[in-house]
Amino acid sequence: MEFGRNNTPFDKAEFEARLARTKARMAAAELDALIVCDPANMNYLTGYDGWSFYVHQAVLVALDLDRPVWFGRGQDVNGARLTTILPDADITGYSDDHVQSTTKHPMQALARLIEARGLSAKRIGVEADSYYFTAKSLDVLRQELPNARFEDAGVLVNWVRAVKSEAEIALMTQAARITEKTMRKAIDMIGVGVRQCDLAAEIQATATRGTTEYGGDYPAIVPLMPTGVGTSCPHITWLDEPFAAQAGTSIEIAGVRRRYHVPMTRTVYLGTPPEKMRNAADVVVEGIAAALAVARPGALARDVHAAWTRAIERHGLRKDSRCGYAVGLNYPPDWGERTISLRSTDETVLEPDMTLHFMPGIWLDDWGISISEAIRITPTGVATFCDFPRQLFVKAC
Amino acid sequence: MEFGRNNTPFDKAEFEARLARTKARMAAAELDALIVCDPANMNYLTGYDGWSFYVHQAVLVALDLDRPVWFGRGQDVNGARLTTILPDADITGYSDDHVQSTTKHPMQALARLIEARGLSAKRIGVEADSYYFTAKSLDVLRQELPNARFEDAGVLVNWVRAVKSEAEIALMTQAARITEKTMRKAIDMIGVGVRQCDLAAEIQATATRGTTEYGGDYPAIVPLMPTGVGTSCPHITWLDEPFAAQAGTSIEIAGVRRRYHVPMTRTVYLGTPPEKMRNAADVVVEGIAAALAVARPGALARDVHAAWTRAIERHGLRKDSRCGYAVGLNYPPDWGERTISLRSTDETVLEPDMTLHFMPGIWLDDWGISISEAIRITPTGVATFCDFPRQLFVKAC
Numbered sequence: 001m002e003f004g005r006n007n008t009p010f011d012k013a014e015f016e017a018r019l020a021r022t023k024a025r026m027a028a029a030e031l032d033a034l035i036v037c038d039p040a041n042m043n044y045l046t047g048y049d050g051w052s053f054y055v056h057q058a059v060l061v062a063l064d065l066d067r068p069v070w071f072g073r074g075q076d077v078n079g080a081r082l083t084t085i086l087p088d089a090d091i092t093g094y095s096d097d098h099v100q101s102t103t104k105h106p107m108q109a110l111a112r113l114i115e116a117r118g119l120s121a122k123r124i125g126v127e128a129d130s131y132y133f134t135a136k137s138l139d140v141l142r143q144e145l146p147n148a149r150f151e152d153a154g155v156l157v158n159w160v161r162a163v164k165s166e167a168e169i170a171l172m173t174q175a176a177r178i179t180e181k182t183m184r185k186a187i188d189m190i191g192v193g194v195r196q197c198d199l200a201a202e203i204q205a206t207a208t209r210g211t212t213e214y215g216g217d218y219p220a221i222v223p224l225m226p227t228g229v230g231t232s233c234p235h236i237t238w239l240d241e242p243f244a245a246q247a248g249t250s251i252e253i254a255g256v257r258r259r260y261h262v263p264m265t266r267t268v269y270l271g272t273p274p275e276k277m278r279n280a281a282d283v284v285v286e287g288i289a290a291a292l293a294v295a296r297p298g299a300l301a302r303d304v305h306a307a308w309t310r311a312i313e314r315h316g317l318r319k320d321s322r323c324g325y326a327v328g329l330n331y332p333p334d335w336g337e338r339t340i341s342l343r344s345t346d347e348t349v350l351e352p353d354m355t356l357h358f359m360p361g362i363w364l365d366d367w368g369i370s371i372s373e374a375i376r377i378t379p380t381g382v383a384t385f386c387d388f389p390r391q392l393f394v395k396a397c
Numbered sequence: 398m399e400f401g402r403n404n405t406p407f408d409k410a411e412f413e414a415r416l417a418r419t420k421a422r423m424a425a426a427e428l429d430a431l432i433v434c435d436p437a438n439m440n441y442l443t444g445y446d447g448w449s450f451y452v453h454q455a456v457l458v459a460l461d462l463d464r465p466v467w468f469g470r471g472q473d474v475n476g477a478r479l480t481t482i483l484p485d486a487d488i489t490g491y492s493d494d495h496v497q498s499t500t501k502h503p504m505q506a507l508a509r510l511i512e513a514r515g516l517s518a519k520r521i522g523v524e525a526d527s528y529y530f531t532a533k534s535l536d537v538l539r540q541e542l543p544n545a546r547f548e549d550a551g552v553l554v555n556w557v558r559a560v561k562s563e564a565e566i567a568l569m570t571q572a573a574r575i576t577e578k579t580m581r582k583a584i585d586m587i588g589v590g591v592r593q594c595d596l597a598a599e600i601q602a603t604a605t606r607g608t609t610e611y612g613g614d615y616p617a618i619v620p621l622m623p624t625g626v627g628t629s630c631p632h633i634t635w636l637d638e639p640f641a642a643q644a645g646t647s648i649e650i651a652g653v654r655r656r657y658h659v660p661m662t663r664t665v666y667l668g669t670p671p672e673k674m675r676n677a678a679d680v681v682v683e684g685i686a687a688a689l690a691v692a693r694p695g696a697l698a699r700d701v702h703a704a705w706t707r708a709i710e711r712h713g714l715r716k717d718s719r720c721g722y723a724v725g726l727n728y729p730p731d732w733g734e735r736t737i738s739l740r741s742t743d744e745t746v747l748e749p750d751m752t753l754h755f756m757p758g759i760w761l762d763d764w765g766i767s768i769s770e771a772i773r774i775t776p777t778g779v780a781t782f783c784d785f786p787r788q789l790f791v792k793a794c
Binding site: 052054074075076079095103129130132133134136137138200204214216224229233236237322333334336345 | 446476480493498523529549611621627735742
């Protein structure tokens, strides 16, 4: 196997290992080929990095092909030449009249590529529930390749990504420094009368600048800062209203390095927090400690959730939703990897160098609190990526 | 029809008109119901605004229902109560064990909602090629509702969005001030030795801060700044390398106000630009003038493209891709509306208050130049949203 030039932070051996692990999973799933449309998976297998995922594109992997093939819009071919490890022969573009057209669809062009590579009568996996692989994509492929058998490969490549390499951990460790710096800045800046948009601006700038040694990358989710009654709504974004006194704000951000994320959430209260919120914060901190105490190789994802749940239920609190998920390489709209979820039904066995965002928020009817930690399973237990006070922050006003 | 509380910038009458126009298109397409998963369309019809589109969610519209129904993750119900115009009865959440699960799928819960509203044997439109409506979503719906007939509604609601209201134009006019401010800042700051990430940070912060009167919102595409050989790759994002002397950089940004985008691109050269680039800039500027001279109500989208193409072909230049697209309300991954494309095959008749990003870039093998304008079709012709020099910017170094 021979790769072309590229500017990715990983060496050739790492890409070869990723491809080999992907092919092993494909073989186990009895797939001859796999159409990869998730931008994070495309990056993982080829190095491709560009904001071109708003048009159809894919990486084609086949057991019989030495290398993945990049497939995308013609005007993004140069971007693929610049950022991927692939030789030009394995970078193919479709013409622009396929883009958002009512008469042509990019998956018709992908079907031609699949034919040209001798795969038109094979068992072909698709990422059926991934963003960017639309219902129409599958319909067009089925129509164009009547002899192929399409199977839902689920999040096959995402699972290959679950255990991080040394180089990936190194990037996340760099990202963690950006995370700490950004959260510190946010907590320093928030105050009564500060406009939400001005805090968001400072968060974005701090995270993108990164450090003097290395820069930050864009997060797959914008800074979230639900405030006041909004803290019961974890996913609303900023407005230009000023922060008010006697209200809490949950700040959720991520430092990002070369697409690798280390998220963090902290809640800040401006004024004197009500007793119930102080108590909830104590419970959350206790619950985090309880959960991290059981997170280690061999434990199940659900064990971590159970430890958290037991700890908060002792205090009469509940949280129905999952309390964490796998995290790492990603693109919008999500920094979560869509594999491991820390919840009662997830029986994933934790392994060293799995990385998760442990996100034990409690959202009640009209207020909420979250304190999260990005964690790495170590050979003997767990480590947090960040070193940051685990508490409700209170600023007098 | 009665709506609940909401914090959207639009009044009740505007939402009623949007719904009426959507229903008229549905009736024309012989659809009884429509499942809307595009976050911009969801916002347009209900006001819903939150970064929750990384899990399945939808707005259900039916000819026989007075109001749209919001459907999403349980923990986002409060966000819907806060941001939409809907009463609680029309906001429905699914339980968290549906999220990224291998055993349950949110579309099963949507099927139950469709049954509960008496629509399970109807003709139901889906946005088959929209981001966020996956192949699996359709498969699950077909399985759960065997008596329904699912039809590809294409970009039906996107087309309803094509002609902007006065209130929407007002937001885009505000966004344009942010666009100008941000581009000015970017051109002032870029220089030899400045790290790409530091420029990106300043762009993000300036755009998010907005003005002293109103704040900015996040763009559906991050700032793009391909530089040097990268200018031949329109969609690569920033690294932490410094900008080099004797190289061009194409800066593409958008000012955003309450999700309404006004994009702009300018190319900056650090040093003394080669003759061919200066000439190309002159040609592009000439081509823009030629194109805008024909953009008016009654003209076709392809007429604008033809005027641009004729102008640059006179100088021996070509651009195969479309030179513009509809723009306005949006969420990642795209600020384009996926309806009108300025290209040779698009026969859309331009109407007053259609808004477009006229984006006539020229990308050659190892360099490129782009100068773009966000435009509005006026009753008699065309107007640009921004007032910004239309030229290649050159900074000595």
